[in-house]
Amino acid sequence: MMMERTAAKQDQRTNVNTIGLSKADYRGRPSTLCQGCGHNSIANQIINACYEASVSPEHLIKLSGIGCSSKSPAYFMSRSHGFNSLHGRMPPIATGALMANRELKAIGVSGDGDTASIGIGHFIHMLRRNVPMVYIIENNGVYGLTKGQFSATADKGQVLKTGINPFMPVDLCLEALAANCGFIARSFAGDPKQVKELIKAALSYRGTAVLDIISPCVTFNNRDESTKSYTWGKQHEDPLHDVTWVPVRDEISLDYEPGEVKDVEMHDGSRLRLKKLDQDYDPTSRSEAMRMLDKAYQEHILVTGLIYFNKAQPSLQETEQMIDEPLIALGADVARPNHAQFDDLLASFR
Amino acid sequence: MSDSHPNLNVNQAQASVVNDFSMIVATVNGSGSQTANLALMRSFFRMGIPTSGKNLFPSNIQGLPTWFIIRTNPNGFTARREKHNILIAMNQETVQSDLDALEPGAVIYYADHLTVDLREDVTSYPIPVRDLLRTVKPPREYRDYISNMAYVGVVAAMLGIPRQELQEALETHFQGRMKPVEMNMGMIDAAMDWAVQNLQKKDPFAVSVMDHDEGRIMIDGNTAAALGSIFGGITFSGWYPITPASSLAEQLQYYLAEMRIDPDTGKRTYAVVQAEDELAAVGMAIGAGWAGARSMTSTSGPGICLMSELVGLAYAAEIPVVIWDVQRMGPSTGLPTRTSQGDILFIRYLGHGDTNQVMLLPGSVKECFEFGWRAFDVAELLQTPVFVLSDLDLGMNVWVTEDFEYPDEPIQRGKVLSAEDLERLGSFGRYRDVDGDAIPYRTLPGTDNPMAGYFTRGTGHDEDAIYSEDPDEWELNMERLTRKYERARELVPAPILEVEGNGADIGIISYGSTDVAIQEAVALLQEQGLEVDYLRLRAIPFSTDVTDFVELHARCYVVEMNTDGQMRQLLQLETPACASRLRSLCKNDGLPLAATWIAERLLAVEGRG
Numbered sequence: 037m038m039m040e041r042t043a044a045k046q047d048q049r050t051n052v053n054t055i056g057l058s059k060a061d062y063r064g065r066p067s068t069l070c071q072g073c074g075h076n077s078i079a080n081q082i083i084n085a086c087y088e089a090s091v092s093p094e095h096l097i098k099l100s101g102i103g104c105s106s107k108s109p110a111y112f113m114s115r116s117h118g119f120n121s122l123h124g125r126m127p128p129i130a131t132g133a134l135m136a137n138r139e140l141k142a143i144g145v146s147g148d149g150d151t152a153s154i155g156i157g158h159f160i161h162m163l164r165r166n167v168p169m170v171y172i173i174e175n176n177g178v179y180g181l182t183k184g185q186f187s188a189t190a191d192k193g194q195v196l197k198t199g200i201n202p203f204m205p206v207d208l209c210l211e212a213l214a215a216n217c218g219f220i221a222r223s224f225a226g227d228p229k230q231v232k233e234l235i236k237a238a239l240s241y242r243g244t245a246v247l248d249i250i251s252p253c254v255t256f257n258n259r260d261e262s263t264k265s266y267t268w269g270k271q272h273e274d275p276l277h278d279v280t281w282v283p284v285r286d287e288i289s290l291d292y293e294p295g296e297v298k299d300v301e302m303h304d305g306s307r308l309r310l311k312k313l314d315q316d317y318d319p320t321s322r323s324e325a326m327r328m329l330d331k332a333y334q335e336h337i338l339v340t341g342l343i344y345f346n347k348a349q350p351s352l353q354e355t356e357q358m359i360d361e362p363l364i365a366l367g368a369d370v371a372r373p374n375h376a377q378f379d380d381l382l383a384s385f386r
Numbered sequence: 387m388s389d390s391h392p393n394l395n396v397n398q399a400q401a402s403v404v405n406d407f408s409m410i411v412a413t414v415n416g417s418g419s420q421t422a423n424l425a426l427m428r429s430f431f432r433m434g435i436p437t438s439g440k441n442l443f444p445s446n447i448q449g450l451p452t453w454f455i456i457r458t459n460p461n462g463f464t465a466r467r468e469k470h471n472i473l474i475a476m477n478q479e480t481v482q483s484d485l486d487a488l489e490p491g492a493v494i495y496y497a498d499h500l501t502v503d504l505r506e507d508v509t510s511y512p513i514p515v516r517d518l519l520r521t522v523k524p525p526r527e528y529r530d531y532i533s534n535m536a537y538v539g540v541v542a543a544m545l546g547i548p549r550q551e552l553q554e555a556l557e558t559h560f561q562g563r564m565k566p567v568e569m570n571m572g573m574i575d576a577a578m579d580w581a582v583q584n585l586q587k588k589d590p591f592a593v594s595v596m597d598h599d600e601g602r603i604m605i606d607g608n609t610a611a612a613l614g615s616i617f618g619g620i621t622f623s624g625w626y627p628i629t630p631a632s633s634l635a636e637q638l639q640y641y642l643a644e645m646r647i648d649p650d651t652g653k654r655t656y657a658v659v660q661a662e663d664e665l666a667a668v669g670m671a672i673g674a675g676w677a678g679a680r681s682m683t684s685t686s687g688p689g690i691c692l693m694s695e696l697v698g699l700a701y702a703a704e705i706p707v708v709i710w711d712v713q714r715m716g717p718s719t720g721l722p723t724r725t726s727q728g729d730i731l732f733i734r735y736l737g738h739g740d741t742n743q744v745m746l747l748p749g750s751v752k753e754c755f756e757f758g759w760r761a762f763d764v765a766e767l768l769q770t771p772v773f774v775l776s777d778l779d780l781g782m783n784v785w786v787t788e789d790f791e792y793p794d795e796p797i798q799r800g801k802v803l804s805a806e807d808l809e810r811l812g813s814f815g816r817y818r819d820v821d822g823d824a825i826p827y828r829t830l831p832g833t834d835n836p837m838a839g840y841f842t843r844g845t846g847h848d849e850d851a852i853y854s855e856d857p858d859e860w861e862l863n864m865e866r867l868t869r870k871y872e873r874a875r876e877l878v879p880a881p882i883l884e885v886e887g888n889g890a891d892i893g894i895i896s897y898g899s900t901d902v903a904i905q906e907a908v909a910l911l912q913e914q915g916l917e918v919d920y921l922r923l924r925a926i927p928f929s930t931d932v933t934d935f936v937e938l939h940a941r942c943y944v945v946e947m948n949t950d951g952q953m954r955q956l957l958q959l960e961t962p963a964c965a966s967r968l969r970s971l972c973k974n975d976g977l978p979l980a981a982t983w984i985a986e987r988l989l990a991v992e993g994r995g
Contacts, residue, residue: 061836065852093836093839094832094833094834094835094836094838094839095831095832095834097677097831109841110841110853113839114839114841115836115838115839116831116839117829117830117831117832117838117839117840117841117842118839118840118841118842118843119673119676119841119842119843120841120842120843120844120845121669121696121699121844122695122696122699122844125665125666125669125695125696127666127669128624128661128665128666128667128668128669128670128672128673129669129670129672129673129676130673131624131659131666131669131670131673132622132624132669132670132671132672132673132674132675132676132677132679132681133673133674133676133677133831134673134677135622135657135659135670135674135679136621136622136657136673136674136675136677136678136679136681137677137678137830137831137832139832140677140831140832157662157663157666158662158665158666158669160662161661161662161666165659352659353657356654356657356659357652357653357654358653358654358655358656358657359648359651359653359654359655360651360653362832363621363622363655363656363657363679364621364677364678364679364830364832366619366621366655368619368796368797370646370648370655371619371620371621371655371680371797372617372618372619372759372793372797373616373617373645373646375792377645378617378790378792381613381641382603382789382790384558384561385603385604385605386432386558386599386603386604
């Protein structure tokens with residue numbers, strides 16, 4: 037634990053990370069969301085995660101749909117290209133951008149209305165294709181920007197100004213698992229360290245990494261009995277493990293005792309170190325993940341941590357057998373076939 | 387053997403109608419007649435006879451009636467004809483009505499197991515399809531396909547198509563795979579032999595070699611569009627299957643795999659993704675365009691409906707993307723396998739709020755190729771969606787067209803700033819009108835300069851792309867977008883004055899696949915002593931030539947395949963002072979336009995009919 041922080045300590049001394057950037061280089065514009073909104077906390081952890089993981093802001097794109105959550109990409113990393121798209125439509129926009137330039141990293145920020153309702157089709161198909169991006173759902177169970185309607189992740193029986201919700205919620209981690217997503221985590225905006233470590237790990241994953249982060253809406257849905265409230269989250273959070281992301285450059289082994297720790301290795305060689313709490317949970321088993329999520333769903337427990345992990349699946353760019361260099365870097369000589377090819381082509385239609 | 391047929395049953399001296407007929411082949415959908423029909427059409431093409439082929443097919447996989455119309459004409463007029471002179475009847479369900487619709491003096495070839503009341507004024511030839519099948523004995527799984535070659539062989543013998551032309555047509559069709567060629571030729575030979583021995587030529591129709599194949603190819607518009615896109619340097623396409631646009635994306639994939647594989651790694655220098663719906667298809671294309679790809683999607687009217695939301699975003703955020711609309715008959719599901727030009731007004735203003743879309747209007751398969759590459763340049767130069775409006779007739783039917791021309795301009799990427807540019811300039815604002823031409827500069831994600839990043843959004847923004855609800859900022863931006871649309875007039879293909887009549891005060895304005903029918907109609911009108919000028923539009927917004935043309939003519943007839951006179955309405959908005967000079971000649975029955983309809987209609991409204 038101690039030695040793992042060596043690199044970070046060094047950074048603090050010089051106030052820059054390994055690519056020479058300071059925390060300020062990762063900042064965004066001032067937030068216009070409500071004070072105390074869980075989304076602001078998540079935006080801050082995105083900044084921290086990208087800073088600590090030395091992600092180049094110029095080589096990252098940040099995307100969103102529509103809603104309170106989708107405003108938040110403006111509040112982190114102003115040096116990155118951002119794309120605030122349309123309600124539920126961020127996955128296709130991200131897919132196109134990442135196919136055009138496979139060297140880009142991408143963070144998508146969505147909400148429960150964006151992902152679980154209007155955009156659930158795109159969400160499922162993004163996962164099915166394994167588009168390489170970090171996909172964060174800032175999940176508060178309510179439509180905030182339109183002032184307090186139920187979303188598809190609202191609890192059954194939940195009371196809002198509009199009445200009582202009669203429907204069971206959509207569990208986005210279960211949906212992701214069904215869609216064969218290879219990186220599924222759940223967290224709580226009130227647990228900034230876990231949020232940050234999971235984002236760092238997700239950035240190292242070559243595929244869609246889904247982070248369903250319960251992010252209380254302080255204005256419309258922070259009643260104590262709501263599963264999307266701070267009080268409920270604090271009382272019912274049941275971490276599967278203590279998570280720490282270990283960067284690839286950090287060669288030094290950590291001082292965990294054997295038997296307590298499980299490492300999952302990311303595509304770039306970095307690891308997510310899971311420190312066992314009181315339960316013995318294996319995040320590489322799909323059936324175990326399904327069983328655990330279903331149990332938590334029935335028992336109303338907020339299980340957090342890395343729920344499922346599978347590194348073996350090819351990304352969309354790999355599936356499509358694309359060249360390693362970004363398509364946008366193609367020279368005109370490659371992009372436009374030559375005269376000889378043109379003549380052969382015409383001859384085939386005579 | 388049949389090579390030695392000294393052409394067959396045709397005594398050229400007797401044949402009084404040479405290379406001038408409309409042949410309709412009536413079959414059952416799914417019976418595999420396309421190979422047979424294309425073999426006939428390709429033979430005419432290879433003989434140098436001006437020809438066209440039109441597939442009238444149902445929205446069905448198997449069982450419903452389908453027709454294939456082949457027209458030949460020595461003067462090069464190949465639009466659909468309303469009446470036909472040669473019927474090949476292979477479908478019991480339609481044989482009688484198809485026969486009844488023939489012109490007097492026509493010919494019917496019919497499978498001899500069909501029940502039909504023959505007409506005395508129509509020459510009839512039975513074809514013993516089942517007997518021939520028993521003789522040829524094709525493998526069971528190919529029986530249906532091979533049986534169609536019976537009519538190819540008999541018709542070839544009676545019209546005078548040399549066996550060699552059919553052989554070569556099939557070799558082209560099967561791309562050199564000899565086994566299917568031989569199997570099909572087996573039936574053709576048997577049928578030709580049978581016809582030579584058993585049929586007496588009684589009709590006047592015949593074919594004879596011309597030179598109309600020189601400098602020409604035979605290809606459908608969707609393939610042409612796909613190839614044009616490839617020569618435009620396409621890097622990304624997102625698409626979703628829909629009739630009649632699917633083959634555009636499929637051909638794109640086929641030819642990209644031929645021409646755009648990296649020789650060193652064997653990997654693709656492109657990406658084509660079949661999306662989950664049209665929203666995703668255009669969303670992916672927009673995301674790729676934003677990131678710097680030469681990006682496109684292809685669809686038809688119903689797909690455009692779904693795309694309208696994201697197209698509005700691309701318009702507002704100024705993202706280049708090319709969208710092909712292979713138009714089919716609407717509204718709603720309409721007639722999915724029939725042609726129309728009904729999406730003009732819809733696309734012109736596609737999106738809520740004030741939106742002005744740029745539209746290219748190819749009038750031939752050759753222009754499908756040309757606009758295929760040009761559309762990317764226009765989209766990137768203007769930083770906006772560019773629509774290319776083809777239609778089912780142009781897109782799915784096979785046409786004889788002039789050789790394509792290799793792009794005569796280098797690939798144009800528009801105003802894109804590199805990291806070095808930013809360093810030199812010292813500042814960057816995504817929507818600043820630096821050059822005063824209403825077109826701003828953009829940067830691509832991944833540009834290695836801290837100034838490069840900006841935030842793309844459909845919401846209100848200032849010149850630096852920062853969220854803004856400021857009334858002045860909003861109006862400033864909308865005013866710039868209006869000026870940008872004006873710029874488009876100079877960048878899109880100009881209209882073409884196709885026909886300059888002798889002092890005509892009547893103008894015809896048209897666009898798209900109607901061109902071939904109008905060219906013929908103009909000749910028919912001239913025969914009647916009516917001179918007209920004909921202007922073919924090739925893009926929206928219009929150039930000033932269009933206004934000039936309208937002002938020069940007392941009456942302008944806008945010929946189009948929709949019900950409401952959509953282009954006429956746009957032209958009236960463009961030339962309010964001349965609005966009363968613009969009149970509609972609309973036909974919207976799902977079939978490609980016929981020249982006789984245009985000529986008769988125009989003569990009638992001119993009081994000369």
